[in-house]
Amino acid sequence: MSKRHLAMVAAALLTTASLAACGDSGGSSGEAAKTLTYWASNQGASIEFDKQTLQPELDKFEKQTGIKVNLEVVPWSDLLNRLLAAATSGKGPDVVNIGNTWSASLQATGALVPFDDATLSAVGGKDRFVPAALAAAGAPGQPPAAVPLYSLAYALYYNKKMFNDAGIANPPATWEELVETGKKLTKDGRWGLAVEAANPSENAHHAFTFGQQWGGEWFDQAGKPTFDTPQNVAAVKRYIDLMAVDKVVNPSNAEYAQNQSVADFANRKAAMLLWQAAGNNFKAQGMSPDEWGVAPVPFPAATPPGGKRINSMVAGINIAVFKHTENKDGALQFVKFMTSDEEQTILNKTYGSLPSVKTAGADPAFQAPEQKVLQEVLNTTAAPLPQVPDESEFETLVGTAMKELFADVASGKSVTDAQIKEKLSVAQQKMGS
Incomplete structure (x- = not known):
């Protein structure tokens, strides 16, 4: 799928309000170095619940790094359209959550930072991630367009x-x-x-x-x-x-x-x-x-x-970085933070999903009846949606x-x-x- 093709798709899908919602990721380079904009998907019972869940973790990241993260939780009904608008316009957030089924489509725009070996190493290394989850992060044979954040079925x-x-x-x-x-x-x-x-x-x-x-x-x-x-x-x-x-x-x-x-x-x-x-x-x-x-x-x-x-389907949420970010290093620090063992345990406990990194899955919270059913489905009777553009x-x-x-x-x-x-x-x- 070409950039021109996706631009046409986005134009056909998006409303004026959706386009207006996609602003530049920051002001001057100095300001951008201290600030990231993050679009999170609506994982909880409400957008307000997600804000209350995520904000303490973002504050923790700011305390550790000095980088402030401006959060917007985007409803699923709007998220794909807004991601396409950001991909085709070159304007929007620095870091985004994406449904893992969209990985190949958004990858084809060329708008996302590819997680090649060096980039994966910067966020902790390929071997940390559950292989099935990482396989749903882009087209086969190409570096992933994202890394997995929450695993679901x-x-x-x-x-x-x-x-x-x-x-x-x-x-x-x-x-x-x-x-x-x-x-x-x-x-x-x-x-x-x-x-x-x-x-x-x-x-x-x-x-x-x-x-x-x-x-x-x-x-x-x-x-x-x-x-x-x-x-x-x-x-x-x-x-x-x-x-x-x-x-x-x-x-x-x-x-x-x-x-x-x-x-x-x-x-x-x-x-x-x-x-x-x-x-x-x-x-x-x-x-x-x-x-x-x-x-x-x-x-x-x-x-x-x-x-x-x-x-x-093999369901889940991936986290990606837009190439238009003015703070790629900070964005990758944030991805590494969100996929750390500590944050994977905290966030997946809250949402009832499964960790996307191997070492976090041993927590007792992920052995409850609901998680056991989800794990059984993912391991035995789930299939990935086609990873096509x-x-x-x-x-x-x-x-x-x-x-x-x-x-x-x-x-x-x-x-x-x-x-x-x-x-x-x-x-x-x-x-x-």
Whole structure:
């Protein structure tokens, strides 16, 4: 993907407000040497929670180095667009969090500092990082565009009391069981499952996993999009039908784009949730840890032809440095600080995610039931999204197509295979245009 191509993508995606939000990283070189701007992704239950979590650590870094870090927590619904704007304009923050699935796309802009051997050495060395996490930091055969910060996987969270009250002994292991369970739990103003249906990235993550289970691929071996295959159509329909046909998802979820589904679960408005490391989000919203359980994401009862036993993407957050920074050395010091054993333990404990460095994983906090499920999924039934330059465009186009399909369902319209195929065909045609 060329810089010109990404500039066109960014121009098509970004609103004026998004562009206006991307300012220069600093003033004079002297000021820049003492200041960094950091865009953090929204990992906790709210942006305010993340600010309260991160600010003490940034203050610690300033005390150690004399470098002040100006923090902005960016919602997931805005983050990719703003990163693309910063990449194409050469203006924006010094250090950023990126979804690991976007690594190859942002790498292709040439806007990020490559973590070659010398740069990796400056942040502690390649061997410190979990290999699977580092492998999701850029295109194969190239120096990583970032280093891993938080490691994640999807899991199924369920409300134990609601299950017990309905006489349900175990969490569902198949989609058929999830639908049956969800119907029993959808009553008295409560719903079986909450989804984030207006969040393109969230939609695309499920499209990938369902696609794997239904025998589909979103790109061929040459990296060309294959969105509208029968397998992908069937996979997307299975997910959309949770609201459209099975009616275990509240139609209002078609408007959910930023953690509202987590809030519904935490506030007992929904009995199940598909999410990445959600436990500490629940706690932040007043939900007791003994109220919920966690299990792997379900599979089809009968594996479709060509289907794989995959129930999560290899999820995670990477941390990267923009080349336009006026303080590369300071930015790399900050990356080294954020991936140190101490900070990896503090931050991943808080967010319920898994450390991306090997030596931090031995802490007892990462042996809790939730983390054990996430580790099991990552080690056995997770697959990385394609590390191709067009991956971020896939998330935007396919995820938005699914957002529109959910909106149709919420407005009372039916959604057929033909309509899904048409949406996916249009998305495929837009790739690279």
